[in-house]
Amino acid sequence: MTSLLILQCILILMLTVVCRSLWKFVATSPLDNIPGPKRQSLWAGNLKQLFDPHGWEFHRTLTQTFGRISMLHGMFGDKLLYVYDPKAMHHILVKDQYVFEETRQFIATNKLVFGDGLLSTEGDHHKRQRKMLNPVFSINHMRHMIPVFQEITGMLRDTIADQVKDGPKEINMLEWFTRTALELVGQSGLGYSFDSLKVNTPSNAYSFAVKNFVPALQKTMMVRQYLPMLSKLGPASFRKWVVKTLPWKALRELDDIVEIMDKTSTEVFESKKAALERGEETVMQQIGQGKDIMSILLRANMTASEGDRLPDSELMGQMSTLVFAAMDTTSGALARTFLTLAEHPEAQEKLRQELIQARAEKGVLDHDDLVGLPYLDAVCRETLRLYPPVTGVLRAPRQDIVLPFGNPIKGVDGKELHEVLVPKNTNIMVSILGSNRNPEIWGEDALEWKPERWLSPLPKTVTEAGIPGVYSHLMTFIGGGRSCIGFKFSQLEMKVVLATLIETFSFKPSKEIVWSMGLSAPRVKDSGSARLQLPLLVEAIKAT
Numbered sequence: 001m002t003s004l005l006i007l008q009c010i011l012i013l014m015l016t017v018v019c020r021s022l023w024k025f026v027a028t029s030p031l032d033n034i035p036g037p038k039r040q041s042l043w044a045g046n047l048k049q050l051f052d053p054h055g056w057e058f059h060r061t062l063t064q065t066f067g068r069i070s071m072l073h074g075m076f077g078d079k080l081l082y083v084y085d086p087k088a089m090h091h092i093l094v095k096d097q098y099v100f101e102e103t104r105q106f107i108a109t110n111k112l113v114f115g116d117g118l119l120s121t122e123g124d125h126h127k128r129q130r131k132m133l134n135p136v137f138s139i140n141h142m143r144h145m146i147p148v149f150q151e152i153t154g155m156l157r158d159t160i161a162d163q164v165k166d167g168p169k170e171i172n173m174l175e176w177f178t179r180t181a182l183e184l185v186g187q188s189g190l191g192y193s194f195d196s197l198k199v200n201t202p203s204n205a206y207s208f209a210v211k212n213f214v215p216a217l218q219k220t221m222m223v224r225q226y227l228p229m230l231s232k233l234g235p236a237s238f239r240k241w242v243v244k245t246l247p248w249k250a251l252r253e254l255d256d257i258v259e260i261m262d263k264t265s266t267e268v269f270e271s272k273k274a275a276l277e278r279g280e281e282t283v284m285q286q287i288g289q290g291k292d293i294m295s296i297l298l299r300a301n302m303t304a305s306e307g308d309r310l311p312d313s314e315l316m317g318q319m320s321t322l323v324f325a326a327m328d329t330t331s332g333a334l335a336r337t338f339l340t341l342a343e344h345p346e347a348q349e350k351l352r353q354e355l356i357q358a359r360a361e362k363g364v365l366d367h368d369d370l371v372g373l374p375y376l377d378a379v380c381r382e383t384l385r386l387y388p389p390v391t392g393v394l395r396a397p398r399q400d401i402v403l404p405f406g407n408p409i410k411g412v413d414g415k416e417l418h419e420v421l422v423p424k425n426t427n428i429m430v431s432i433l434g435s436n437r438n439p440e441i442w443g444e445d446a447l448e449w450k451p452e453r454w455l456s457p458l459p460k461t462v463t464e465a466g467i468p469g470v471y472s473h474l475m476t477f478i479g480g481g482r483s484c485i486g487f488k489f490s491q492l493e494m495k496v497v498l499a500t501l502i503e504t505f506s507f508k509p510s511k512e513i514v515w516s517m518g519l520s521a522p523r524v525k526d527s528g529s530a531r532l533q534l535p536l537l538v539e540a541i542k543a544t
Contacts, residue, residue: 030421031079033411034071037062045073045080050429053215053516059391063434069409069420072429080427081420084434084475086441087406090468092395092430093480098123100395102482103427109217113258114324117317118485130485132300132310133318136293137485142492143367145188149493150364152187153500155197156180160505163199164540170510173338174522174534177497178331182207184493185326190319191292192268209260210327214519215532216254265320273298273312294319322486329389330490332520334497335534336387337379339522340449342507342536347451351375352541355503370495378451380494381472385442386449388476389520391433400424406466432475441465508537 039045049058050072062070068085083089092100101107101122110119118129135141156176163169179195182204186194194204276298297318301310310318341348354375362369370376400423408416422428439446441461445453458473468479470487477484484490501507512525513534522534 029079029423031071031081031423031426033413033417034069034081034420035066035410035412036071036073036082037066039073043076045075045078047072047074047080050080050082051518053518054514055517056515059431059433059517063431063437067409068407068434068438069405074427078427079423080429081403081422082429082431082434083403084431084438085406086435086466086468088403089430089435089475089479090466091403092428093478093482094468096397096401097480097482099397099399099401100428101398103394103396104425106394110321113213113261114320115317116314117319117321119321119325120317127481128308129310129314129318130481132304132308133297133485135300136296137489139367139488141293141296142488145489145492146367146370146496148188149184149496150500152180152183152197153497155183156497157500157504159197159199160501160538161540164505164538168537168539170535171538172533173507173536173538174331174335174532177334177338177534178207178327179204180497181327181331181334181493182210182323184330185323187292188489189293189322189326190268191272191295205260206264206323207327209257210324212532213254213257213261213324214328215516215521215530216257261320261324265316265323269294269312269316269319276302293322325484326486326489326493328519330493332389333384333387333490334494335522336389336515336520337383337494337498338501338507338536339509339513339534340383340387341379341502342509344449345506345508347379348502348507351379351498352502355499359503365499367492370492370499373495373499374455375451376495376498378454379498380491381454381474382449382451384471384476385436385474386447387515387520388432388436388474390476391517391520392429392431393478395428395430396425397422397428398424430475430478432478435467435469435475441467504541506539506541508539510535510537 037046037049040049049055052058062082063084066082068083069088070082072080072082074080083092102119107120107122110117114120118126118133121129160171160176163171176197179197183193183195183197186192194206195201272294276295294315298315301315304310341351354373358365358369358373365373400421402419403422404419405417408418411417436442437446442453443459443461462473465473467473467475469475469477470479470483471477477487511527513522514525515522521532523530523532524535
C-alpha cells in the first residue's frame with residue numbers, strides 16, 4: 001500500500017512538471033528581451049553551469065559578456081535573472097525586500113535542516129526573530145567576547161607551535177580553522193565547548209557534519225527545485241521513511257548530516273534551558289558564565305512580551321542557524337585569508353610588523369585596538385571583497401513587479417531597457433561576486449588582491465555607486481532586512497585569529513589549491529580526492 005502511494009505521488013509530480021514545462025517553453029515572457037547565454041541543456045537550462053562548484057570561469061564570462069543584468073535558463077523552461085546592478089540590488093534587497101523574498105526552495109530546505117531559524121522565516125515572522133537577536137550582536141557585546149576569543153585562539157597557537165617545534169611542517173590549516181571557528185561560536189555563542197583543540201583529539205562529529213553539509217546539499221540540487229512540493233507529502237514520519245528507503249547515496253549522506261546537527265543542537269539547548277531554570281548560580285558554572293549569545297537570548301525571551309516571545313522550536317532554530325552560519329563562512333574566510341597571505345609574503349610581513357608594534361605598545365589587544373589596526377583591517381576587507389565566502393544569493397518576487405536598472409542595457413531587440421517586469425516566482429541570483437569585482441566600480445585592478453586600496457580614500461566610483469551592502473560598499477554580507485546579522489562577530493573572529501597566528505608563525509603555500517563556489521571551500525588540485533583541505537607550510541618565528 002505504501003509503495004503504491006509513493007508511486008502515485010511520483011507520477012503526479014512528473015505529470016505536473018511535464019505540463020508546467022510544456023507551457024513555459026511556448027509562453028512568452030518580459031524576460032525574453034534580456035540578453036544572456038544559450039541554454040546548455042533542454043531540461044536543466046544553465047543551472048549546472050551556474051551552480052557548478054568549479055564554475056568560476058562561467059561566472060567570469062557571464063559578467064564580462066553580458067554585464068550587470070542577464071537572463072539565464074532554469075529548469076524545464078524557467079527563466080532566471082543574474083543581477084549585480086546597484087539600483088536593481090537596492091530594490092531587491094532593501095526597497096522591495098518584502099516582495100523579493102528568499103526562494104521557496106531555500107526556505108523549505110532550511111526549515112527541514114535548521115528548523116524555524118532566521119534562514120527559514122519570512123516577512124513579519126523574520127522581523128520579529130531578528131528584533132530579538134539584534135542586541136546580542138551589538139558592538140558592546142562584541143567587546144565582552146574578546147577574552148573568550150583570545151583564550152581559544154591561544155589554545156590553537158599552542159597546538160600549532162607543538163607541531164612545528166622541530167622545524168617547518170605542512171599542516172592542514174582548514175581542519176584547524178574549522179575546529180577553531182566551531183569552538184569560538186560554541187563558547188561565545190552557546191556557552192558550550194565542542195573541542196579541546198588538541199592534536200590527538202578527533203574533531204567533533206558536529207564539526208564534520210557542518211563542513212560537509214553544503215557539498216552534500218549540492219548533490220541534490222535538481223531535486224531541491226521541488227522540495228516545497230515534496231515537503232508537503234504526508235506526515236514527517238512518512239517523508240523520513242521515504243528518505244531512509246530510497247537507494248540514493250547523496251540523500252542518505254545529507255540525512256545523516258542533518259541528524260548529527262539536530263541531535264547536537266537539541267542536547268546543547270536542553271542543557272542551557274535547564275541551567276537557566278535552576279537559577280543564575282547554575283548558569284555561572286557553565287562555560288561562558290551566562291554571557292554567551294544563547295543564555296542572553298533565553299533570558300531576553302523569558303522577559304519579552306507575549307507578542308515578541310519566541311517558542312522553543314524557534315530558539316533551537318536560531319541556535320542551529322547561528323552555529324552553521326558562523327562556523328562555515330568564517331572558517332572558509334580564514335582559509336582564504338591565510339592562503340592569500342602565504343602567496344603574498346610581503347603583505348604577510350607587513351601585517352606581522354603592524355601586530356608586533358601594536359603588541360609592544362599596548363600589550364594584550366582589546367576590541368578597539370584590533371579594530372583600529374589599519375593594515376589588519378585592509379587585509380580583511382580586501383579578502384572579503386575579492387573572495388566572498390558566499391558568491392551569490394537567490395531571491396524570488398511574491399508578485400509581478402517592475403525592476404529598475406541603474407544603467408540601461410541593450411535588449412535582444414536592440415532597444416535600451418531601463419527596467420523589466422519580473423513575473424511572480426522568477427528566481428533572481430544577486431551576484432555578490434559580480435558586484436565585488438565589478439571593474440566599473442572598483443577599477444581596472446578589480447581582480448587583483450590589493451589591501452592598500454583601503455588605506456586611502458576610496459574612489460567616487462565606489463562611494464557613489466549606491467551598493468546596498470551593510471559592510472564597506474561590499475555585498476559580502478548583503479544588505480536589507482536579511483543581511484548577515486553576525487557580520488561584526490565574523491570580522492572580530494578573523495582579526496583575533498590573524499593577530500594571534502601571524503605574529504607567531506610564517507605561512508607558505510605547499511600545494512596548488514582550487515576553491516569551490518557557493519560556500520567557498522578549498523581542495524588540493526589534481527589530488528584525486530574530494531576532501532576539503534588547505535595544506536600550508538608553517539614555521540615558528542618566535543617563542544610562544
